[in-house]
Amino acid sequence: xxxxxxxxxxxxxxxxxxxxxxxxxxxxxxxxxxxxxxxxxxxxxxxxxxxxxxxxxxxxxxxxxxxxxxxxxxxxxxxxxxxxxxxxxxxxxxxxxxxxxxxxxxxxxxxxxxxxxxxxxxxxxxxxxxxxxxxxxxxxxxxxxxxxxxxxxxxxxxxxxxxxxxxxxxxxxxxxxxxxxxxxxxxxxxxxxxxxxxxxxxxxxxxxxxxxxxxxxxxxxxxxxxxxxxxxxxxxxxxxxxxxxxxxxxxxxxxxxxxxxxxxxxxxxxxxxxxxxxxxxxxxxxxxxxxxxxxxxxxxxxxxxxxxxxxxxxxxxxxxxxxxxxxxxxxxxxxxxxxxxxxxxxxxxxxxxxxxxxxxxxxxxxxxxxxxxxxxxxxxxxxxxxxxxxxxxxxxxxxxxxxxxxxxxxxxxxxxxxxxxxxxxxxxxxxxxxxxxxxxxxxxxxxxxxxxxxxxxxxxxxxxxxxxxxxxxxxxxxxxxxxxxxxxxxxxxxxxxxxxxxxxxxxxxxxxxxxxxxxxxxxxxxxxxxxxxxxxxxxxxxxxxxxxxxxxxxxxxxxxxxxxxx
Amino acid sequence: xxxxxxxxxxxxxxxxxxxxxxxxxxxxxxxxxxxxxxxxxxxxxxxxxxxxxxxxxxxxxxxxxxxxxxxxxxxxxxxxxxxxxxxxxxxxxxxxxxxxxxxxxxxxxxxxxxxxxxxxxxxxxxxxxxxxxxxxxxxxxxxxxxxxxxxxxxxxxxxxxxxxxxxxxxxxxxxxxxxxxxxxxxxxxxxxxxxxxxxxxxxxxxxxxxxxxxxxxxxxxxxxxxxxxxxxxxxxxxxxxxxxxxxxxxxxxxxx
Numbered sequence: 001x002x003x004x005x006x007x008x009x010x011x012x013x014x015x016x017x018x019x020x021x022x023x024x025x026x027x028x029x030x031x032x033x034x035x036x037x038x039x040x041x042x043x044x045x046x047x048x049x050x051x052x053x054x055x056x057x058x059x060x061x062x063x064x065x066x067x068x069x070x071x072x073x074x075x076x077x078x079x080x081x082x083x084x085x086x087x088x089x090x091x092x093x094x095x096x097x098x099x100x101x102x103x104x105x106x107x108x109x110x111x112x113x114x115x116x117x118x119x120x121x122x123x124x125x126x127x128x129x130x131x132x133x134x135x136x137x138x139x140x141x142x143x144x145x146x147x148x149x150x151x152x153x154x155x156x157x158x159x160x161x162x163x164x165x166x167x168x169x170x171x172x173x174x175x176x177x178x179x180x181x182x183x184x185x186x187x188x189x190x191x192x193x194x195x196x197x198x199x200x201x202x203x204x205x206x207x208x209x210x211x212x213x214x215x216x217x218x219x220x221x222x223x224x225x226x227x228x229x230x231x232x233x234x235x236x237x238x239x240x241x242x243x244x245x246x247x248x249x250x251x252x253x254x255x256x257x258x259x260x261x262x263x264x265x266x267x268x269x270x271x272x273x274x275x276x277x278x279x280x281x282x283x284x285x286x287x288x289x290x291x292x293x294x295x296x297x298x299x300x301x302x303x304x305x306x307x308x309x310x311x312x313x314x315x316x317x318x319x320x321x322x323x324x325x326x327x328x329x330x331x332x333x334x335x336x337x338x339x340x341x342x343x344x345x346x347x348x349x350x351x352x353x354x355x356x357x358x359x360x361x362x363x364x365x366x367x368x369x370x371x372x373x374x375x376x377x378x379x380x381x382x383x384x385x386x387x388x389x390x391x392x393x394x395x396x397x398x399x400x401x402x403x404x405x406x407x408x409x410x411x412x413x414x415x416x417x418x419x420x421x422x423x424x425x426x427x428x429x430x431x432x433x434x435x436x437x438x439x440x441x442x443x444x445x446x447x448x449x450x451x452x453x454x455x456x457x458x459x460x461x462x463x464x465x466x467x468x469x470x471x472x473x474x475x476x477x478x479x480x481x482x483x484x485x486x487x488x489x490x491x492x493x494x495x496x497x498x499x500x501x502x503x504x505x506x507x508x509x510x511x512x513x514x515x516x517x518x519x520x521x522x523x524x525x526x527x528x529x530x531x532x533x534x535x536x537x538x539x540x541x542x543x544x545x546x547x548x549x550x551x552x553x554x555x556x557x558x559x560x561x562x563x564x565x566x
Numbered sequence: 567x568x569x570x571x572x573x574x575x576x577x578x579x580x581x582x583x584x585x586x587x588x589x590x591x592x593x594x595x596x597x598x599x600x601x602x603x604x605x606x607x608x609x610x611x612x613x614x615x616x617x618x619x620x621x622x623x624x625x626x627x628x629x630x631x632x633x634x635x636x637x638x639x640x641x642x643x644x645x646x647x648x649x650x651x652x653x654x655x656x657x658x659x660x661x662x663x664x665x666x667x668x669x670x671x672x673x674x675x676x677x678x679x680x681x682x683x684x685x686x687x688x689x690x691x692x693x694x695x696x697x698x699x700x701x702x703x704x705x706x707x708x709x710x711x712x713x714x715x716x717x718x719x720x721x722x723x724x725x726x727x728x729x730x731x732x733x734x735x736x737x738x739x740x741x742x743x744x745x746x747x748x749x750x751x752x753x754x755x756x757x758x759x760x761x762x763x764x765x766x767x768x769x770x771x772x773x774x775x776x777x778x779x780x781x782x783x784x785x786x787x788x789x790x791x792x793x794x795x796x797x798x799x800x801x802x803x804x805x806x807x808x809x810x811x812x813x814x815x816x817x818x819x820x821x822x
Contacts, residue, residue, distance in 0.1 A: 072705070073705050074703075074704040074705035075702075075703060075704065075705035075706040076705070078703070328809075329707060330707070
């Protein structure tokens with residue numbers, strides 16, 4: 001029995017409605033309890049900001065495409081090198097660090113749970129292997145279904161139940177957590193050398209439109225009672241004028257679930273562009289946020305970019321190819337048979353580029369114009385917009401108008417006229433930030449029941465104590481202190497153990513991988529469907545019996561059961 | 567101020583020394599520097615006899631002189647920004663990495679990666695240089711961006727790969743693929759080359775010697791006199807396979 005007592009903590013726990021109360025937190029065997037015995041180890045938080053462990057609801061840290069990013073950028077491995085020290089492995093890399101690098105840096109920032117944004121089902125083994133090597137965070141994997149042939153067949157037949165059964169079987173087979181749609185239909189079209197420009201355009205050879213895929217998958221998701229909603233990377237990412245596609249997509253979404261959103265739209269910054277070319281690109285965040293503000297069924301995340309060198313990686317192959325045509329740098333495209341694809345290219349976001357400056361402003365506008373922080377979560381689509389180590393700076397920008405003004409003054413001259421950031425006075429408070437970095441994520445991912453994202457009795461004892469005194473720091477003026485405070489926790493506690501102290505990792509760590517098992521009635525299961533089996537054997541290069549990920553790959557997997565079709 | 571470092575005889579003379587600490591600025595505060603020999607951290611004084619002559623108030627007046635067997639010492643002059651380094655014999659790999667100012671003079675030969683990703687300053691190599699002289703490191707798309715590298719002997723393969731700025735002047739010959747992926751700057755080779763400037767995007771390359779295995783994707787546009795070199799040169803534009811805006815000038819082989 002291990003016991004720990006965190007004393008004098010200034011707790012902000014939005015899920016339980018606690019905002020800045022000074023309290024003690026008792027922990028026994030990795031869970032939060034009423035009280036502990038006198039023998040418990042004591043940490044004095046000294047009235048510093050104490051939050052539930054951070055949750056990243058969309059990041060790319062594990063899997064084949066992240067690893068391909070590592071292959072592609074040996075130059076990045078020169079950055080961020082740290083030596084082996086105590087329990088810490090060597091690390092290297094800045095925007096695509098080693099798995100341990102990711103884990104340690106997230107841990108130092110107080111993050112304890114991550115959702116890998118996109119896992120190709122066929123390449124799930126690699127993702128799970130890297131999960132085990134990211135020891136300080138509990139992991140979940142969103143599974144890609146954007147170009148899944150079997151799903152598209154079901155969509156064409158307008159058979160939601162069949163689509164749900166395929167999704168349920170696949171999630172179970174690859175130990176995935178939720179449905180990810182990346183440029184639905186578009187990536188598959190790209191596999192045939194074609195591209196889609198709207199959500200009403202049919203995917204060649206499949207005769208389904210992205211809009212049909214999205215609506216069917218939303219219903220299938222609810223039929224399966226998955227904890228997370230459909231996680232959507234909209235079509236037309238990064239194209240000037242794409243906001244109309246985004247709005248059209250949002251209009252498709254019904255409100256089907258009282259507990260959480262029905263659609264999670266990710267990195268919306270890349271989907272909120274007006275204009276028609278790169279020369280007249282402008283911000284359309286007002287239209288986007290107006291739509292989101294009126295639709296509680298939608299949660300989005302920022303996809304903030306920050307000015308630095310980074311790597312873009314996504315299952316959106318055609319978009320990456322278009323980006324390559326702009327940059328003429330190294331690039332890669334990859335097709336995952338019958339499922340999806342991906343693309344990877346390095347980019348540098350620069351203040352000299354008007355487009356980059358506008359993108360930067362759009363991300364912040366989205367957060368500031370969305371009324372409820374529960375509906376716009378903070379992330380950079382790591383590493384696409386910026387490596388996650390930039391989160392503290394994003395927090396600083398959201399909390400301080402002065403910081404934003406100082407940054408704005410250094411931007412390209414064309415930015416002001418094409419964005420509305422200059423006019424936004426809103427400054428977020430500590431509570432908003434707590435929502436945008438953990439509570440909102442826990443709710444959106446449906447892991448509150450798993451004891452994540454709050455500090456109530458019975459919750460997992462994932463706690464981040466930041467060296468910030470909320471009573472004496474004025475974030476509007478002293479934003480530097482805020483940024484520094486969020487960069488390095490005094491203590492990061494993961495399942496009741498202190499894993500990181502002042503940025504130094506002190507234990508080996510042992511994470512959990514959450515995955516979803518939707519129980520599907522026998523007569524609907526696709527593994528009993530001879531037609532599904534026949535097509536699987538005919539088209540895949542792997543046998544159906546070899547396709548599922550063995551339990552061996554999840555040494556500490558935690559199954560989340562749902563009763564589908566009930 | 568002059569700091570003379572004379573290498574001591576080592577038990578295992580082939581073990582590489584990682585000496586990025588040897589830059590003039592660091593000697594302003596004394597000679598208490600650390601370097602790695604293999605995987606062991608060593609004090610500078612364990613590996614060198616150190617002699618200091620005179621004093622200096624600013625790093626630009628510091629000259630570091632390396633004597634003895636220095637052929638296994640790597641990364642000398644890394645991130646150097648001022649002052650000067652004189653190496654009296656051969657030097658190991660990665661000499662002058664990321665250098666932005668000052669002068670390095672090598673009286674012997676230099677090993678591979680001489681002046682890689684240099685930003686400014688001058689490197690003079692009186693002997694030969696190894697492969698990847700004045701280039702970018704693996705994956706880096708902008709190699710040398712400024713300054714000057716002058717090699718009086720020959721260089722190995724991939725000389726000035728990814729050259730983006732500054733000047734590289736080789737008095738001797740180079741190996742295979744000099745100036746490959748060039749995107750700026752100036753490359754002058756007085757000796758012979760094979761397959762020069764493949765996939766060049768921009769910049770200028772002048773070759774006074776013979777070219778073997780010329781890349782076919784260069785377009786001959788002119789023949790002109792280069793008064794600077796007192797030659798008539800064939801002028802090529804290329805590499806047309808890659809939006810070629812580069813200029814490759816090769817001495818007319820008919821000329822003696």
